[in-house]
Amino acid sequence: MKDMIKRLHSLLTIKESAANVPKNLEASRRLQFFTNSLFMQMPLARPVSEMLSFSVFTPYYSETVLYSIAELQKKNEDGISTLFYLQKIYPDEWKNFLTRINRDENAADTELFSSANDILELRLWASYRGQTLARTVRGMMYYRKALMLQSYLERMHSEDLESAFDMAGLADTHFEYSPEARAQADLKFTYVVTCQIYGVQKGEGKPEAADIALLMQRNEALRIAYIDVVESVKNGKPSTEYYSKLVKADIHGKDKEIYSVKLPGNPKLGEGKPENQNHAVIFTRGNAVQTIDMNQDNYFEEALKMRNLLEEFSQNHGKFRPSILGVREHVFTGSVSSLASFMSNQETSFVTLGQRVLSNPLKVRMHYGHPDVFDRIFHITRGGISKASRIINISEDIFAGFNSTLRQGNITHHEYIQVGKGRDVGLNQIALFEGKVAGGNGEQVLSRDIYRLGQLFDFFRMLSFYVTTVGFYFCTMLTVLTVYIFLYGKTYLALSGVGESIQNRADIQGNKALSVALNTQFLFQIGVFTAIPMILGFILEEGVLTAFVSFITMQFQLCSIFFTFSLGTRTHYFGRTILHGGAKYRATGRGFVVRHIKFAENYRLYSRSHFVKGLEVALLLVIFLAYGFNNSGAIGYILLSISSWFMALSWLFAPYVFNPSGFEWQKVVEDFRDWTNWLFYRGGIGVKGEESWEAWWDEELAHIHTFRGRILETILSLRFFIFQYGVVYHMHAGKESTSLSVYWVSWAVLGGLFVLLMVFSLNPKAMVHFQLLLRLVKSIALLVVLAGLVVAIAMTPLTVLDVLASILAYVPTGWGILSIAVAWKPIVKRFGLWKIVRSLARLYDAGMGMIIFVPIAICSWFPFISTFQTRLLFNQAFSRGLEISLILAGNNQNAGI
Incomplete structure (x- = not known):
């Protein structure tokens, strides 16, 4: 009772006011979450001396460690530097930083570069606000600081209760100098960063190695694991030996080797990141290990609750004791851009509402990445915390959850503690990340782990597992395929005339059910449905009114376009992995998105995944508009097609809508020049896809390499021939004939067009001695075609509308022929037709690019x-x-x- 009275007196006499409440939104958010979490159910913590020991484990390859001054000052095309960007995003924190280093708020940036200490502090300040290794290390070292404080206060309390209350205000400075507290924290906590190529970076004098050494000097508990490659000569033959080493910084700031383990060979046999983790996991110690990615962060107040979290291993969570403790994440990149906020809100709904339900009651939560806490002994004796087989384990994290569940582990989720997480903030970064995850899920479908879990789960748990893993991507693909099937069905009814005849019969017989079925309408945009979990998360976390306002705000920020575009990304990469396999790791980059993305770069990334499919949907809608029968008129067509038009336009223009400075005229002109240079630049040995269209095109065909894949591509490409077969019978030149000869005549015309293409694709350099003759042949061919077209319109039933209709017919047919030709590339090359196929492909890419570019250029005029x-x-x-x-x-x- 005496202790409680003293604590109450201390709380009531504290001299604080509302003026001292932090104005910084991030500080307020952290305090709010910490306060709320104290009312959640969590186990009581044991004293530091009796708590479970644990390690934190972070894989690192070659990402940014600390921003250099050059990187902070480097300006993009708009004259915006990273330092300028951070100053505008965090104005109050920038003022606080200037106050800490005794600088005036109006001081010029150049004044900060006069002192070496100020330069280092500036680099650290900027790095702590980016997705850097320095930010991660600072955050994880809060664990050690929290344990030191708790150990110090416990020792004070046990020695003298009176002095404990008197010295409580001094604890924030004294505990860091207490040798007992430091020793106790070092016994219970270890931080290992596995920098796979640190030895190579140090040997080459890379700035990353110097920055890592600086972090070790500033954090004495930090350990760096890396692979050391030793070249030697044995018996007159070159020999290479591999060592897994662990180092720390000594009192002089030099690397001090702690362990060196000789490896039987090159450890990098599978995927890079999991192999990086596997070689260094032996250097972790303790009962638990927390896996942390290199773009995460931690907070001191959350580190105070780590002891409580570790007690979950001894709590009752069902039939089996916990093997993985799931931890909530807070995405700290949400304030950078609207895209980042979409990604942040979507991720937050998954790591809170989603994973909570997956853990209890569904019992199908897996390990989806960081920052889960593993039972170290359980996993290190059952295959480790990461699977590394090449390609099949491209999504290496979730296989740890599969492995744990198959071996009678129990994965829980806890929301009273959270860790910061950086996410992708640009559309290209997000698309690459989602493409990697979708491809990884495609590989999971083929894995034996999924098969075993499906066999061992009961029916309800199996369904829950399916929907929350590969089933989500499979259903996403089915959603898009449903749109295709619906539009192709409507197009068939329009071109064949069956739709009109059935509609007339329904009208005569008064069959309203049949009439309604024929006029099925999509009233809802399918992309919005992917945002439903996010909206429910808003309602639970913030209330109905705030959730409604947030949802409306996101609609004004065009979130529906983003989610619809993401639908296409997941469908493409998941479907391609199912058909051809070969998913691969895609480096996304973790910088600030203040850079304008060139038109050619966006075209390279999204051409086959979105643009081709978007134009196909648009073509189907145009044909249905031209030849379809609809009693409801324009209103009926709009209701029928608005959702599909929205999807097609989102897939075509979203990369440019969300592109910084994407509608500035000067940028558009430069983009067009860059795109044409890339399109017509000849490929060659050593030329990359970023430099030449030909090199990029060859890279895009690399996934078609098996006989089975060629057959599947051929079958899927047959759908493009439907357009020609239907449209030619609606042309006036056919005189309403249904004879098969009309179709064969259309093929003869197409053959003439291909001959014309062959003439115009002749390389002038190959006919250097016949330049005049070549030009004459091309001119005569062009004049003959134009004259023949004019005569045909004037002397035959052929009309201008027929010419436009023939474009609708021949464009998809040509694409179908091209798709089949590239699928059977070896055979086409053997017949010497590859140059013609390549010329046709370049023509199509040029046409698609212009269809997308022209609206952008028009908008940039305003x-x-x-x-x-x-x-x-x-x-x-x-x-x-x-x-x-x-x-x-x-x-x-x-x-x-």
């Missing part, structure tokens, strides 16, 4: 569209800063002239 886009993509402070920067850059440029 300056207000660019201003609106900037407000759409970035928050208000950065929008103001961006405009000011452009004005200043323009003034400086004019002054220079």
Whole structure:
């Protein structure tokens, strides 16, 4: 009772006011979550001396460790530097930083570079706000700091209760110098960062190695594991030996070797990241190991609850004791851009509402990545924490959950503690990440782990497992395929005339059910349904009114376009992996998105996954508009097709809508010049896909390499021939004939067009001695075609509408022929037709690019569209800063002239 009275007196007499409440939104959010978490159910913590010991484990390859001054000052095309961006995103934190280093708020950035200490502090300040290894190390070392504080306070409390209350205010400084507290924390906590190529980086004098050494000097409990490659000569023959080493910084700041384990050979046989973890897991110690990615963060107040979390291993969570403790994540990149906020909200709904339900009552939660806490002894004796087989384990994290569940482990989820997590903030980064995950799920379908779990689960648990893993991507693919089947069915009814005849029969017989079935309408946008879990998460976390306002705000930020676009990304990569296999790791990058993405770069990334499919859907809708029969008129067509049009336009233009400065005229002109240079640049040995269309095209065909894959591609490409077969019978030149000869005549015309293509694709360099003759042949061919077209329109039933209709017929037919030709590339090359096929493919890519580029160019004529886009993509402070920067850059440029 005496202790409680003293604590109550201390709380009531504290001198705080509302003025001292943090104004920083992030500080308020952290305090709010910490306060709320104290009312959640969590186990009581044992004293530090009796708690379970644990390690934190982070894989690192070659990502950013610390931002250099050059990186902070480097400006993009708009004259915006990373430092300028951070100053505008975090204005209050920037003022606090200047106060800490005794600088005036109005000081120029160049004044900060006069002192070496200020330069280092500036680099650290910027790195702590990016997705860097320095931020992760600082966050994880809070565990050690928290244990030191708790150990120090426990020792004070046990020695003298009176002095404990008197010295409580000094604990924040004294505990770091207590040798007993430091020793106790070092016994219970170890932090290992496995930097696979640290030895190579150090040997080559890379800045990353120097930055890692700096982190070791500033954090004495940090350990670095890496693979050391030793070249030697034995018996006159070169020999290579591999060692797995663990080092720390000594008192002089030099690397001090702790362990060196000789390996039987090169450890990198499978996927890079899991192999990086597997070689260094032996250096972790303790009862538990927490896996942390290199773009995560931690908070001191959350580190105080780690003892409570570790007690979950001894709690009752069902039939089996926990083997993996799931931990909630907070995505800290949500304030960077609207895309980042979409990704952040979607991720938050999964790591809270989603994983909570998966854990209890469904009991199908797996390991979806970091920052889960593993029972170290359980997993290190059952195959480790990461599977590394090449390709099949491209999504290496979830296989740890499969492995744990198959071996009678129990995976739980706990929301009273959270860890920060950085996510992709640009559309290209997000698409690459989702493509990697979708491809990984495609490989999981083929894995024996999924088969075994499906066999061992009961029926209800099996269904839950299916829907929350590969089933989600399979259902996503089915959703898109349903749209295709629906539109192809409508197109068939329109072109064959069956739809009109059935509709007439239904009208005569008064069969309303049949009439309704023929006029089926999509009233809802399918992409929005993927956001439903996020909306429910908003309702549970923030209330109905706030959730409604957030949802409306996101709609104004075009979130529906983003989610619809993501639907296409998942479908493409999942489907391609199922058909051809070969999923691969895709490096996304973790920088700030203040860079304008060129048109050619977006085209390379999305051409086959979105643009081709979007144009196919648009073509189906145009044909249905031209030849379809609909009693409801324009309103009926709009209701029928608005959802499909939205999907097609989202797939075609989303990369440019969400592209910074994507509608500025000067940028558009530069993009067009860059795109044409890339399109017509000849490939060659050593030329990359980023430099030449030919090299990129060859890379895009690399996944078709098996006989089975060629057969499947051929079968899927047959759908493009439906257009020609249906459209030619609706042309006036056919005189409403249903004879098969009309179809064969259309093929004869197509053959003439291919001959014309062969003439125009002749390489002038190959006929250097016949340049005049070549030009004459091309000119005569062009004149003959134009004259024949004019005569046909004037002297035959052929009309201008027929010419337009023939385009609708021949464009998809040509694409179908091209798709089959590239699928059977070896045979086409053997017949010497590959150059013609390549010319046809270049023509199609040029045409698709122009269809997408022209609307962008038209929109860029209106300056207000660019201003609106900037407000759409970035928050208000950065929008103001961006405009000011452009004005200043323009003034400086004019002054220079």
